[in-house]
Amino acid sequence: AGATLLLTACGRSASKGNSTRGAMEIDFDGKGPIMPDNFMGFSYELAQLMDPDFFSPQNTELVALFKQLSPNGVLRLGGNSSESCWLKVDENTTAPTMRSVDTEDDAHWMPRELFMLPASSIVSLAGFLQATGWSLIYGFNFGNSTKEQLAHEAAFIYGHVKDHLLYFQIGNEPDFYPEPNNRTRPETWGFDEYLEEWVNCAEEIVKKVPSAVFGGPDVGASSDWIERFIPTASARLKERLIAVSGHYYPMGPPDDPTVTTQRLFLTNKKVGASTKVIVDMASEHNFGYRMTEGNSCYRGGKPGTSDTMASALWGGEYLAILATEGCVGVNLHGGSRNILKAALNNHLPGENVATAAGSDSKGSFYTPIAGETDFGFVARPLFHAMFMVQQFVGCEMKRVVVDCEGLDVTAFAGVENNQWKVIIFNKEIDDAVDLAFKVPAHVTSGTLWRLTAPALDARKEILLAGSEITPNAPWTPQKTEECALSNAICSVSVPATSALIVFLK
Ligand code: BDP
Secondary structure: OHHHHHHOOOEEOHHHOOOEEEEEEEOOOOOOOEOOOOOEEEEEEHHHHHOOOOOOOOOHHHHHHHHHHOOOOEEEEEOHHHHHEEEEOOOOOOOOOOOOOOOOOOOOOOOOOOEEEEHHHHHHHHHHHHHHOOEEEEEEOOOOOOHHHHHHHHHHHHHHHHHHEEEEEEOOOHHHOEOOOOOOEOOOOOHHHHHHHHHHHHHHHHHHOOOOOEEEEEEOOOHHHHHHHHHHHHHHHHHHEEEEEEEEOOOOOOOOOOOOHHHHHHHHHHHHHHHHHHHHHHHHOOOEEEEEEEOOOOOOOOOOOOOOHHHHHHHHHHHHHHHHOOOOEEEEEEOEHHHHHHHOOOOOOOHHHHHHOOOOOOEOOOOOEEEEOOOEEEEOHHHHHHHHHHOOOOOEEEEEEEEOOOOOEEEEEEEEOOEEEEEEEEOOOOOOEEEEEEOOOOOOOEEEEEEEOOOOOOOOOOEEOOEOOOOOOOOOOOOOEEOEEEOOEEEEEEOOOEEEEEEEO
16 A cells, blocks of 8 residues: 555656656565575686686785675686686696687687696685685586596695685586587587586596585576476486576677667566576575676677676666575676687677777776786776675565656665665666655664766766775775655655665664
8 A cells, every 4th residue: 555655656756857756665575585695706717717816815906806895705717718728737737639619710709729727826716715705616628628637627626725615517608519609519419418428527526526516507598408407417416416507698799789788778677587487496406596607798798888887787786686586696707808808719899999988908898897917906887786786695685666657767675684775776867766665664764875977888986875996995885875764655866877775774
């Protein structure tokens, strides 16, 4: 009844120019999933380990940003490049034979060379995980290595990172292996062949690492592979299979003219329902479903969208949807620009565009953290959105219905120990909204943090509660606001292309 009452107040308000009034209703009594404390994560190319100084405890800025985001997030290593990586465990280890990519086609995006990872990178990675408190999902080269070689690598890796290892994965996006995609397997290769090979490989690893556990199938897009993988792989691997995983890129490649911010903003509408199908199926088998890789636009991101405030509005909403649907975690993909370039056979469009427009050239376009060991690291707009959603860790997530003349405004709520939080995204380009919503009777105040930017395509001066997140000092809110609260109705105004969190007390 509260919502109906509120809705009668909805309409364009004459006094506030472009501001539209709307209402939202939190489903206070609905049951929702608890957002796990290791929900937040990054995904990097495995080839990032070519440089032992990158994931290293000495890389203090990167350590600081990881810690600021989460005291116990998840670092996932994998990606296209993983299919070309080999770990030089010792002097006797030799490179595997590359079976891909037998094509002259320059437009094909898979790497043509092998990437050697020095053993010292695993030693520094262990130190990095120790320094950050993060755990690891390590993705092996299933495309171009052998099970014997992987087992050898696994034993070494396990020896160094066992205290931080969540699970191993074998292969990146195996649903794309057959011709004409990644081309590491023949056209005739399908799920059945994959499963057989995957199980053999896992069993070989177990011979060398008796307590190894695995996640999979880490598919690029085929949710039907996940559905087939859950019962079949768990029947074969039993309790060693502990998680299911997939990837998500709503659009791409960046040089497609239809790949725009406007299109990106529409994509989140479909994400909830498709996530829920897999979450439900996974939970029937007691698996958590993790989105181990993804970002706004495949093939490295779209400059002007993936590296701006637009990516924060998309990404914050995307993470909130996945948490509300019961996904146990999300790893947003990124890393160094040169590594992404190598992982994509140099297909990283827009280089000049981005440089001319002032994008910092040290990171891939979509990376949440941009930087290189020689230049230092910065938190991109997308990182700020991850930081906002991180505030919901430990909360039971609740659905929120927003009614605001069909404007693109969404909200999500969470509660822990009777303390409610609400996050709101306004993805409208022109319209500000004034939203009213009912709060529980015990609530006496609401404090608000806003995420703001000079423009939707701004890359810099992204402020959360008036303060930028940097590696140099712990973030603290500089500018908070108190919400208007009367008769258990809270009112907030949400400017166009902004987001906010309300902490109710
Ligand atoms: C994914 C790959 C990742 C790429 C990404 C992209 O796993 O390695 O970097 O696409 O195209 O499919 O940006």
